[in-house]
Amino acid sequence: GAVVSQHPSWVICKSGTSVKIECRSLDFQATTMFWYRQFPKQSLMLMATSNEGSKATYEQGVEKDKFLINHASLTLSTLTVTSAHPEDSSFYICSARDRHIPLHFGNGTRLTVT
Amino acid sequence: AQKITQTQPGMFVQEKEAVTLDCTYDTSDPSYGLFWYKHPSSGEMIFLIYQGSYDQQNATEGRYSLNFQKARKSANLVISASQLGDSAMYFCAMRGPNTDKLIFGTGTRLQVFP
Numbered sequence: 001g002a003v004v005s006q007h008p009s010w011v012i013c014k015s016g017t018s019v020k021i022e023c024r025s026l027d028f029q030a031t032t033m034f035w036y037r038q039f040p041k042q043s044l045m046l047m048a049t050s051n052e053g054s055k056a057t058y059e060q061g062v063e064k065d066k067f068l069i070n071h072a073s074l075t076l077s078t079l080t081v082t083s084a085h086p087e088d089s090s091f092y093i094c095s096a097r098d099r100h101i102p103l104h105f106g107n108g109t110r111l112t113v114t
Numbered sequence: 115a116q117k118i119t120q121t122q123p124g125m126f127v128q129e130k131e132a133v134t135l136d137c138t139y140d141t142s143d144p145s146y147g148l149f150w151y152k153h154p155s156s157g158e159m160i161f162l163i164y165q166g167s168y169d170q171q172n173a174t175e176g177r178y179s180l181n182f183q184k185a186r187k188s189a190n191l192v193i194s195a196s197q198l199g200d201s202a203m204y205f206c207a208m209r210g211p212n213t214d215k216l217i218f219g220t221g222t223r224l225q226v227f228p
Contacts, residue, residue, distance in 0.1 A: 004158070032214060043118070044205065044218040093159065097214050105151070105159030 003027055004096050006106025013084055013113055021079045021109045023094030029074035030096035034103070035067075038091040047092075050077040084113045116141045118208050120219035127196045127226055134181070135191040135222045137206030145211040148189040150180065153203040153221070162204075165189060196226045 005024045013019050023033055033050040048069055049057040056069035066088075068080040077096075081088055093108035117140040127133035139148065150162040165173045165180045173180045181190040193200055203223050207216040 034215065036218075041123075041220065043220045044207075044216075046215055046217075049215065095159075095216075103149075103161070103214060103216060107158045 004094065004104045004106045006094055006109060008109060009107055010110040011112070013111070015085055015113055016083055018080055018082045019084055019111060021081075021092055021094075021111075023077045023079070023096070023106050025075045025096045025104075028096075030077075031074060033071060033077040033094055033096045035069065035077075035079050036093045036095065038093070044093065047079075050094075052077075081111065084111070086113045089113045116143075116146075116208055116210055116217045118206050118217050118219035120206055120222050122222045123220070124223045124225065127193075127224065129198060129226055129228050130195055132192060132194045133196055133224065135193070135204050135206075135224065137189045137191065137219060139187050139189060139206075139208050141187075141208065141210065143210050147209040148180070148182070149207040149209065149216065150178070150189075150191045151205045151207060152200075153205060155202070159205075163191070193224075198226050198228065200224060201226045 003026050007022045031052045035047045036044040037047050038044045046059050047062045050069045050071040052071045052074050058064045071077040089112050091108050091110050095103040095105045097103050119138045146167045148165045152160045163173050163175045163178045163180050165182045172182050177194045179192045203221045205221045206219040209216050
């Protein structure tokens with residue numbers, strides 16, 4: 001079964017509003033989680049590395065003030081898209097690593113900003 | 115810089131036949147890991163198989179095998195005896211040394227028909 005739960009699966013919001021996406025590791029503690037974004041017909045691109053108890057590390061070109069990441073506990077990381085605009089419409093997916101080699105991914109969130 | 119290339123946007127295969135999904139990579143690091151993930155349209159990203167750069171043998175996991183050709187920098191996924199449930203997007207990814215960050219290809223959509 002799924003070991004990483006991501007919520008919501010899809011969300012439609014109006015331009016200018018903020019949207020929060022949650023990523024939970026279900027049966028393991030994840031000191032590090034990753035947030036990816038995928039635009040149509042493009043690769044999954046790493047946005048940021050979420051570190052429990054400290055600030056997230058953002059990839060080049062990702063606006064930290066727009067994509068707020070909070071990793072408040074060992075099982076929960078949240079991504080908030082602030083003042084969303086239509087160009088933020090994308091597929092967002094989180095991943096977390098336990099002791100094993102493969103990263104576990106959530107189901108992803110399809111965000112549509114109207 | 116690391117890069118993953120999947121040149122096949124879509125592939126069709128008949129049920130019970132084998133199919134090869136192409137993946138080439140580029141990196142200057144001698145130590146790296148290669149992954150394949152399956153992403154059904156309605157489900158989580160599923161880890162399929164992993165190949166380490168120093169592994170002498172090609173990785174196999176059930177019906178999945180990874181044709182690792184280091185000199186050619188290719189890591190093709192071979193699915194034997196295709197099933198209808200194999201229809202999904204397939205992503206090739208690479209991880210560099212001492213990091214959990216994954217670099218993804220653009221994916222290949224596999225459609226298995228009866």
